Amino acid sequence: MNYIVFDLEWNQSMTREWEDARMPFEIIEIGAVKLDSKYNIIDEYQSLIKPRLYKKLQPHVKSILNYDEQELRNGRPFDMVCREFLKWCGQDYTFCSWGSMDLHYLQMNMEYYHMKPLVSPLKFYNIQQIYANLIDQEHLIVKLEKAVENLNISFDENRPYHSAVNDAYYTSLVFGKMKPKDVDDLYCFDTYNNPKKKEDEIITFHKKYLEHISHEYSDKREILDDKDFSSIMCYKCGKKANKKIKWFSNTPTSYTCVGKCWYHGYVVGKIKVKQTKNGKLFAIKTMSPSDRKGLEKVKERQNELREKRLIKRHDKIKVKQPL
Ligand SMILES: [Zn+2]
The missing domain is CATH 3.30.420.10 (Ribonuclease H-like superfamily/Ribonuclease H)
Structure with missing residues (x-):
């Protein structure tokens, strides 16, 4: 080759x-x-x-x-x-x-x-x-x-x-x-021609991570609702991992989660949402090894985002109050 x-x-x-x-x-x-x-x-x-x-x-x-x-x-x-x-x-x-x-x-x-x-x-x-x-x-x-x-x-x-x-x-x-x-x-997959249907989805086990490239969705909610795609699984054995932190929106186009496999320990999951050429969506999920420290880090990030959202909401309410 x-x-x-x-x-x-x-x-x-x-x-x-x-x-x-x-x-x-x-x-x-x-x-x-x-x-x-x-x-x-x-x-x-x-x-x-x-x-x-x-x-x-x-x-x-x-x-x-x-x-x-x-x-x-x-x-x-x-x-x-x-x-x-x-x-x-x-x-x-x-x-x-x-x-x-x-x-x-x-x-x-x-x-x-x-x-x-x-x-x-x-x-x-x-x-x-x-x-x-x-x-x-x-x-x-x-x-x-x-x-x-x-x-x-x-x-x-x-x-x-x-x-x-x-x-x-x-x-x-x-x-x-x-x-x-x-x-x-070390190879990866090009996604210019992303999978269209469920049977075209790509799931690959690498030594240090697992990658799943989804089929097409019409909106973001569908991605997490699709349990076949969004399941929290172990990067190594592919078995369902125990949910420690469920998927939360990390940025407008990404989600994070943490799970724990009985045999292989903590795993951290990431979903990146991407746009297709015809205005639809598809997503790439990766699961990789983590540890207790990794879990704490993700928790911190989640709390930080929660606080930010609370402050935003609070500011909005203040604006709405009559003088
Ligand atoms: Zn495992």
């Missing part, structure tokens, strides 16, 4: 009113590096794309790129390049990218050009996330440049950043330098 480490450059509309909602971000370059299973670079791919929608480069995009509109005019149409790229990828490969947006925009552009969708569910490696986990900063968004520097990977002056193929090259070096243990366990 090969790794296809790829990166895209994209442009957007100069003004909101000229934006096409089907493709707000138009890919202008595809770059990729093919690695064998030992992280050796075996091939590279690069191609510029002649834009169809946004022919002028948005100022920020223009400022970071190493080429301009003139060069893009010599590029080839997206569908032609994308077909060539997918053929170059070969038969047995897994996509890898810095973050999850590249895969999202690749599919969005493919859909705009009525191309056949990629296989679903689509496994990939998010190298940015793997790096963040390595340095124990699960929620940190690390820039590629920073990771290259921190891992003492030498910067090649002939390969400046913000060219898709060079960014793919550095991403592949980061991947190779990390040589993550249990690499087979």
Whole structure:
């Protein structure tokens, strides 16, 4: 199995009113590096794309790129390049990218050009996330440049950043330098084509967490009401865990809970609510190991939110009182 480490450059509309909602971000370059299973670079791919929608480069995009509109005019149409790229990828490969947006925009552009969708569910490696986990900063968004520097990977002056193929090259070096243990366990699923029906739902057991990607719902209440989805279960054995803190809304788009498995101890659950392309909702639930400290932390957070809500309500009542 090969790794296809790829990166895209994209442009957007100069003004909101000229934006096409089907493709707000138009890919202008595809770059990729093919690695064998030992992280050796075996091939590279690069191609510029002649834009169809946004022919002028948005100022920020223009400022970071190493080429301009003139060069893009010599590029080839997206569908032609994308077909060539997918053929170059070969038969047995897994996509890898810095973050999850590249895969999202690749599919969005493919859909705009009525191309056949990629296989679903689509496994990939998010190298940015793997790096963040390595340095124990699960929620940190690390820039590629920073990771290259921190891992003492030498910067090649002939390969400046913000060219898709060079960014793919550095991403592949980061991947190779990390040589993550249990690499087979570190994949995640792309959700551009989220599961539509219950039977398409994705449930995966990783070594340190369990992930459940739901089908579509019309509103948020349905998510927690769906006991098949919102059950508090152990990340390891998959059995129902004893409820310690039931689901509560942590942010407008997330819920948290704590349970305890008789065999494997405390587990903390998180649900993230996401919007689908057609305005519906789906959710991603993860269950991971926790401990007493974790339980107390979640309790604290819940109390903090309760207090905030009480203060808000109190303020409202005060406003309503006649003078
Ligand atoms: Zn268990």
